[in-house]
Amino acid sequence: MKSKLGIGILLLAAVFLIFLALNLIPVKYEIDRSVQGQKWEFDRPEICEEVTIAIQGEYVKYFLHFFHNDYFEGRIMLSGYDFTQSEDSFLYRVNFASRHYNMGTLAYGSSRGANFPVIGMIFQRTPLEEGVILLNESPERGENQQVISFPCQNRKEAAALADQLLPDGFVYQ
Numbered sequence: 001m002k003s004k005l006g007i008g009i010l011l012l013a014a015v016f017l018i019f020l021a022l023n024l025i026p027v028k029y030e031i032d033r034s035v036q037g038q039k040w041e042f043d044r045p046e047i048c049e050e051v052t053i054a055i056q057g058e059y060v061k062y063f064l065h066f067f068h069n070d071y072f073e074g075r076i077m078l079s080g081y082d083f084t085q086s087e088d089s090f091l092y093r094v095n096f097a098s099r100h101y102n103m104g105t106l107a108y109g110s111s112r113g114a115n116f117p118v119i120g121m122i123f124q125r126t127p128l129e130e131g132v133i134l135l136n137e138s139p140e141r142g143e144n145q146q147v148i149s150f151p152c153q154n155r156k157e158a159a160a161l162a163d164q165l166l167p168d169g170f171v172y173q
Contacts, residue, residue: 023062023063023066023067026062026068028058029060029061031055031058034052034054035052035053036050036053036152036153037053038148038150038153038157039051040148042144043144048154048158051078052078053150055074055076055128057072057074057091058073059071061126061127070127071094071096072104072127073093076094076106078119078148081119083110084108088112089116090108091107092107094122096126102125102165103121104124105122118136120133124165130150130165131148131149131150132149132161132166133147133148147162149161
């Protein structure tokens with residue numbers, strides 16, 4: 001009887017340690033790549049322009065998310081947005097809440113103390129292999145939502161990627 005109890009306690013301890021390890025020990029990915037994407041608008045198929053997205057930094061992934069969210073620290077530089085490429089600017093740490101479709105906020109600051117505008121929300125497939133950025137620059141003016149999808153070569157691929165990565169039932173601006 002005592003040996004069965006001892007084995008049960010050891011098994012329970014092993015399961016607990018595995019649970020802790022999956023929550024506390026991350027896998028780290030060093031990222032240094034540049035991809036082509038498309039900047040486009042919902043409901044306006046004629047609007048589509050090529051952009052380059054350069055990603056440099058470290059993506060940290062946890063297998064379970066009871067204590068931590070995945071996050072990215074580094075730089076995400078977008079062509080056409082000079083402040084994202086400035087040596088003076090930095091990207092605040094991007095936390096991806098997996099419970100919320102791997103969504104994070106792209107917000108930039110400056111070593112001189114200036115804060116740049118929040119570019120928008122990024123929805124991504126780990127570790128930033130594919131992404132959709134909903135830009136903040138248009139909805140206040142009542143215009144169509146502007147989007148950057150990456151990697152993709154045309155608007156059809158960009159829209160298909162948005163359909164995959166954005167939450168079900170997502171309402172476009």
